[in-house]
């Protein structure tokens with residue numbers, strides 16, 4: 001069986017996913033949802049998409065009457081994910097949603113509940129959960145190769161350009177660098193350490209309050225404590241380039257990745273040597289695996305379900321809270 005996918009939001013990342021899906025055997029792009037008729041026309045001819053599989057943001061609830069689409073992949077600005085995912089679920093379609101899954105834990109909980117009630121699967125576009133070098137480090141950690149895990153460091157950021165883009169508009173982005181790029185360190189800390197944080201501390205810095213308005217974070221430093229006693233220290237920023245690095249330290253060894261979250265190839269080494277796993281286009285691998293998760297109930301090595309997206313949102317809420325109060329936030 002092939003997972004028949006409609007992409008919602010035909011922007012930069014939607015285009016990347018569509019191109020990557022050309023190489024998929026188990027997933028196929030068969031539909032689009034867009035507010036721009038000209039883009040729909042262009043995608044129809046580029047990907048042979050029939051008229052009956054084209055929707056806009058007003059009428060996509062009609063997907064419920066379309067048996068030729070199995071799943072909707074939501075790739076729109078962050079603030080739209082919540083309502084769009086719930087509407088797609090109510091139309092009876094499985095949903096893949098880009099990160100961050102929603103703006104906060106409350107939204108995330110509502111999304112998970114709606115998909116459960118509609119009996120559809122909800123997956124989050126965590127492409128690195130299928131990335132071979134990442135999975136090798138997770139395998140080694142589970143195998144005990146690093147010994148007891150003590151420390152993780154994640155540094156994620158880039159200097160953001162155009163001040164008028166949605167990523168710098170609180171209403172559409174729900175925040176700033178943390179929602180967009182820092183989330184990779186939040187998520188990475190969890191899968192590299194292999195535990196869930198029990199406390200969070202965080203500090204925010206802003207050098208340019210004109211570009212980064214109220215509620216749009218420029219730079220945040222954040223720390224987690226884990227049940228085993230391991231700790232992490234991470235940086236999220238929209239104001240520094242060449243920042244894409246993970247470091248994991250244990251009693252018996254280490255892993256270092258740079259780049260660690262970009263489109264790849266990912267590069268890294270451990271105390272045992274260089275990581276040599278083959279690079280495969282992340283979005284191709286992701287969509288192949290997600291097709292198996294949706295159609296065959298396959299379990300991924302690192303989860304990519306709605307609960308996983310929700311865990312990150314709870315931590316992000318705690319990071320923002322700690323920035324505001326200056327206090328340590330306990331997660332239970």
Ligand code: NAD
Pocket residue numbers: 009010011012013014035075076077078080098099100125126127166172180
């Ligand atoms: P983009 O600006 O390139 O595309 C967004 C698309 O949404 C555009 O086509 C735009 O027309 C459309 N849109 C629909 N309603 C809109 C509205 N009300 N306001 C503004 N635009 C609207 O952005 P992008 O880079 O494609 O990001 C989209 C989503 O994908 C974000 O949630 C982002 O975090 C995520 N993303 C994930 C990755 C990844 O590696 N997993 C990479 C990039 C982006």
